[in-house]
Amino acid sequence: PARIAIRGRAGSGRRTLLAAFARIAGRALGVIDTAQLPRDADRFGRGLQLALRRAQLAGLVPVIRGLDEVVFDERDGGEIAREVCVAHPGPIAVISPPDVSPPFPVGHVVIDLPTLSETERTGVWQRALAPTRFWLRDHAGLAARYRVGPGVIHRAVASLAGLDPQLPADDRIDSFLRQSRDLRLADHARRVDRLATWSDLVLPPDIMDSLRELVGRVRHRRTVFEQWGMGRTMATSRGLTALFQGQPGTGKTLVAGAIARELGLDLYQVDLSKVMSKWIGETERNLATIFDAAEDGQVILLFDEADSLFAKRTEVRSSNDRYANLEVNYLLQRLDSFEGIAILTTNSGGSIDPAFKRRLSFRLSFPFPDEDTRAELWRAHLPRELPRGGELVFDVLARKYQLSGGYIRNACLRAAFLAAQEETSLHQHHLERAVALEFAELGKLSTAGTID
Template identity: 45%
Template sequence: MYNSNHFEDWYESNRNYFLAVINQLHTVIQSYINQLENNSKIEPNNPNQDIPELIKLKAVMLQPPALEQLCQRFKLSEFERSILVFCAAIEIDLRFSELCVEVHSGNSQYHPTFGLALSALPNAHWSALAPDGALRYWKLIDLGSGSTLTSTSLHIDERILHYLIGVKTIDSLLTEITELPSYTQRLIPSHQCLADTIKALWELNSFQNSLPIIQLCGSEMEDKTDIAQAVCQHFNLQVNLLNCHRIPLKPNELETFIRRLERECILEGRALLLICEDIDRSDKLQLASLNQLLEELECFAIVTTLFPLQGIKRQMIRFDVPKPLPQEQLITWETSVDELKIQLHEQEKYIPDSNKLLQDLQELTSQFQLSTSMIRRACAAAVGQLTMPSTPSLKQALWQSCRVQARPGLDELAERIESKLSWEDLVLPPLQKGILKEISAHVRQKAKVYEKWGFASKSRRGLGITALFSGPSGTGKTLAAGVLANELNLDLYKIELSAVVSKYIGETEKNLQQIFNAAESGGVILLFDEADSIFGKRSEVKDSKDRNANLEVSYLLQRMESYPGMAILTTNLQSNLDPAFMRRLRFVTQFSLPDAAHRAEIWRRIFPPDTPTEGLNFERLAQLNAPGGNIRIIALNSAFMAADVEEPVQMKHILKATQTEYEKLGKSLTSIEIAGWI
């Protein structure tokens, strides 16, 4: 509301103006009392006339006095204005309490009444105190005690009193509301186009006093907030942010809250940004409260949601907020890195030449689908990394910052698996290993093939990289996923299907959508372990359960095709997967049980270099017909046995660990498998 550079001058002028208005009203009330005492004809004077003193004070103010702004915004009549000033004067000028006692014949009535106002003030009208009149509807005044309406004492609301005096404060009922700072960032073109459309819509409807509520749908909260702030700034509106969970649920509290909320927006010239990102659609009470709030709101209001709100009676105009296009991301990267380069130059850090830097930024754009605010944060975080003693390159610092930016949404939904494994740790036949390296090449060369060579210009669907790893348990499927993640410098997230699949209709799709939306930032590999439990074949519809199960599979088919990142599915039974998934998979590789030669190689690599060993015969150990997963467990258990007796790992320790593992699995250990071990 106020220009900070001139606030003190305005505050002083506003205070003097309001005191002059109060003095003018005092003269009117005193004149009324004198006429009563003299039994003269009551002819109320007008306290709303602009006397020379008021005209002079207003002339030097950069903005109108608070009283004038309030009267204009709430469309108060002259009589309503006088009542409001009278109620305020009681709080700050002791003379008015004395006048009230005098006019009420000394009956200790220290506050004005409606009856007094009707008699003493000009242009009186009964509707001023009607429940739907501005004074009571907007709760500018409160009714006190009294046997009749005309004898009821009138009190000014504390928030309104502070406003009239010029004190910046907030309504005591609205402490959960956050005032957002003025928007300063420049919108990307696609978002600017969206903001311009909303501006035109509000400008068109503002003349008709029927402002539509705008609903912004999308996964990037900050992008939606930026658009809302840019729109509101066009109308010189500050933004009040409210989370839907802060809306009262009790009807009487809700009614007061809505009125005070709307009053605050009108009073300060603000718009409401209502955050409904994580609203519980099954909570009927919360939806009912939200419905009532949206029905009654008549101010500038924007609602942000992940998905379109259902069950809302009031019509809202919906806009989908898209993620920045690759070219828009690249422009944001270039702008942000230009600012970063200034700091690097001051620190005398190496800065790649323009062509190399552009190539690096194109790779970042291809791999990470970040919002504009996430890109700016990634650049800011990279500065901190570049000041560390073991300084990475600019590309490495930016890449790591992007990974961190992409994590928060998924950390709450899936398990992040840290992997330090390399190709050397992976023992597979040449065919399978070759397919894994081909997958790695597809991820690394996304920028060149999709953007530079133009494959993405045809369609942005089907650009994700999906792979199926099938085979018995323990054959290295998860291990291979870890190797790929480490090789590509990406995070690996394992999706716990037990937390995803729900017996409630629609919940499984909702949980999967949250995961895919969070993963679309691109800095992760999604690992669906035992994927056949959710990617299974669709069946003949015999009942509602079959229908819902088929809907889940159909949703997954669509979502996998539109997902731009990398997803790995693992299964022990490939035949259980729906054939439609197989058509959408870019890579399929079979992991089989290792033969003797591969088992020997696994044994050679299974012990870390710092593990003391003695007399291990890897060819004999390879006789053990076990997959790599079981070999790892046996090696680890044997190391604990050897450490406990302070000996290096020997064949006897491995034998004992093997017997324990087979006992756990319920299998018999044959003499052929352990022949010659000891």
């Protein structure tokens, strides 16, 4: 009997293709979602068997989906499905993400659906809209912003039903795509709302130049990789992965936000505690979801203080180490083909696996601020509206205290509250006291020197 596997990312049009095949044979599809089957190994196998038989009796072509997500303690769902499928007499199809081996013995058909190029996506938008009365102001812009497959494109167009076809549908489609992306990310990442602006940054000119280059790489990606053909001649990933390293409070997280804002993208901070799972295979799946969603567009992923995820591979001593290394290997492989934008930050570059470092397209060390920069940081953190008692001498503070921007920010806020509490304007002595309190909190008796 026919065995067919269609692989591709969510929304790549896997089901649409199968439905077209089935139609040629005069049949319809019966989708079996493994998420609805019982969650223990024995009952799962029987449930699957039953579902296949039912579809066959109803004259449908059974399509199994979600097999890659079924894992039991002892064995994975694919293994069980393999046994059930061998025994089933009728045709079976499976839908899966790329690179998943189908649960069939030799002799089956595999079709891998590619991801479309930007130009191809523009064409799909046009074809999907052609039979409707809806129209877009900017097909190309939408194709550039969202790297979605034909499946998602057709669903987005279907969501327009009932709207006024006089108006352009761009905004509606945009928010549909945004919502479906947010839904995919919601379990593992959170959107960062307040983003700094470029002018909030106090950094040496060479770092600012590097940041401008980074932003430029995102802006001109299409020109360079597609129109100029560099994507064909370069075997590198087209994604942008940046590593920011530097001591705490030097502005790494701040800069990630400013970059997102500058590019008009949403910043999603990945929640590593939710991504990293003790279950075998679970961490990879979580990461796959995040990377896929990020590739589909309009997002920068922030792996803040990413050391735990990107740490050096350990020598294998226990089975736990082996799984940790599997995760690292998955990450390495995924980064190679990653086409989205991700920023990793770390306080100590030394703990990141060198194999990762080589794969990152951009590395930037955030310097500890020198005296002039510190004075500038003090100035930058006290807004103009703030009432001042006498002149504030930032140079003195900068010289006396070796503080990074983060601590300077804390001290400024603290000083403002001290002044407010005394119902006076902000004086130099408030700033001094605030610094002393910061040091004291950190358990340092001396008020001079560095906090780290």
